[in-house]
Amino acid sequence: MAAGVLQGLLLSVVLLKKTHRNEKANRWLSAFIVTFALLSLSDVLDRTVELYRMGYIHFLFDWCILLLGPLLLTYVMEMTGERYSFKKGWFLHFLPAVVLLLLCLPFYFIPAEEKAKIILNDMKNRNGSWDFIGVIIIVQIAAYFVWIFVILQKYSRCLREHYSDLKHRNLHWLRILASASCGLFIVFIFSIFTSNNAIGILNDIGFPIAAYIFGYFGFAQVDLSEVRREINPPVQDSPLLSYSKQLTSDSFDSQQTDRYVRSGLKSDKAATLKQELDRFMLTEKPYLDNDLNLRELADRLGVFPHYLTQLLNEHYGQNFFDFVNSHRASAVKKALTERASDRESILSIAFSCGFNSKATFNTAFKKHIGKTPRQFRSQVRLQIPQDDLK
Numbered sequence: 001m002a003a004g005v006l007q008g009l010l011l012s013v014v015l016l017k018k019t020h021r022n023e024k025a026n027r028w029l030s031a032f033i034v035t036f037a038l039l040s041l042s043d044v045l046d047r048t049v050e051l052y053r054m055g056y057i058h059f060l061f062d063w064c065i066l067l068l069g070p071l072l073l074t075y076v077m078e079m080t081g082e083r084y085s086f087k088k089g090w091f092l093h094f095l096p097a098v099v100l101l102l103l104c105l106p107f108y109f110i111p112a113e114e115k116a117k118i119i120l121n122d123m124k125n126r127n128g129s130w131d132f133i134g135v136i137i138i139v140q141i142a143a144y145f146v147w148i149f150v151i152l153q154k155y156s157r158c159l160r161e162h163y164s165d166l167k168h169r170n171l172h173w174l175r176i177l178a179s180a181s182c183g184l185f186i187v188f189i190f191s192i193f194t195s196n197n198a199i200g201i202l203n204d205i206g207f208p209i210a211a212y213i214f215g216y217f218g219f220a221q222v223d224l225s226e227v228r229r230e231i232n233p234p235v236q237d238s239p240l241l242s243y244s245k246q247l248t249s250d251s252f253d254s255q256q257t258d259r260y261v262r263s264g265l266k267s268d269k270a271a272t273l274k275q276e277l278d279r280f281m282l283t284e285k286p287y288l289d290n291d292l293n294l295r296e297l298a299d300r301l302g303v304f305p306h307y308l309t310q311l312l313n314e315h316y317g318q319n320f321f322d323f324v325n326s327h328r329a330s331a332v333k334k335a336l337t338e339r340a341s342d343r344e345s346i347l348s349i350a351f352s353c354g355f356n357s358k359a360t361f362n363t364a365f366k367k368h369i370g371k372t373p374r375q376f377r378s379q380v381r382l383q384i385p386q387d388d389l390k
Contacts, residue, residue: 022221035068
């Protein structure tokens with residue numbers, strides 16, 4: 001556990017020295033890892049020193065637990081491009097930790113022997129009770145985790161409105177690690193109010209390991225500055241921004257259309273643009289570009305990106321990601337029906353049709369064609385009537 005703490009502190013320094021990718025976000029991640037390490041160090045000290053001899057160091061960093069939520073939230077906001085501003089009181093997120101520290105200061109200056117008696121008496125009489133401060137900590141951290149997952153979900157939806165390939169952009173690792181941290185937080189709660197040894201061990205080793213993994217992936221993450229600018233452009237330059245927060249990947253019912261009331265893309269223009277888009281996709285096949293994005297396709301069509309988004313949402317019932325990958329899936333389907341495709345692997349055909357990821361290809365093909373690629377090829381080889389393959 002002590003080794004994990006030291007590794008976390010070392011990794012936080014490495015992140016601070018990293019100057020060429022996600023610099024501002026890395027500073028927040030570094031602070032988060034340091035906080036994680038200090039809390040773990042506090043546990044180490046509490047369990048490895050004699051209570052009466054060195055009682056002055058007990059609970060030295062426990063107040064830092066109220067920093068975890070704000071630090072992780074700010075890091076996620078930096079990575080996803082979510083807007084926030086210290087000028088609007090963002091510092092208030094860190095105020096509870098400062099208050100807790102001030103409340104703890106008198107305790108820190110009590111003589112070691114007296115402090116030890118207070119701690120032992122508290123441990124003896126608590127019996128798993130949920131004191132007021134403990135409840136505040138639990139509610140605070142839980143609220144931040146909910147906020148973080150909402151932001152990550154919104155980021156995922158925005159990516160699908162702008163990109164046809166999400167590889168290296170989707171922050172899937174951050175979602176997993178945030179979920180893991182949430183799980184560790186639950187373990188931490190149980191470790192406080194139970195005496196189960198297995199839970200205690202999991203709490204001891206889980207936190208430093210999680211901090212280390214966070215640092216590793218944060219260090220390895222590619223630069224997302226261009227992605228953040230694309231999905232969160234300046235307000236004055238983006239008519240799309242006013243409704244982008246409302247976009248969903250699978251819901252395009254009539255209740256959503258009111259966000260386009262002020263749009264310059266009226267029904268007659270939309271019908272013309274739809275015909276032009278259909279022709280363009282059929283003749284030019286822009287989907288063969290495995291990194292095609294919304295702005296590039298809009299530029300090639302000579303329209304504003306937000307017009308193209310509106311057209312896809314209202315007239316195709318799809319976001320940009322699904323629209324492009326449906327064309328790629330259809331291209332793969334057509335290729336698989338040709339005899340020449342028997343000499344190629346399904347994956348090589350998929351890549352030649354614009355896909356850039358095996359997982360994305362399999363998911364898109366099943367979604368838009370209704371069968372897995374292997375099932376479809378098997379049916380073709382068995383010479384199922386063509387009507388059944390449509």
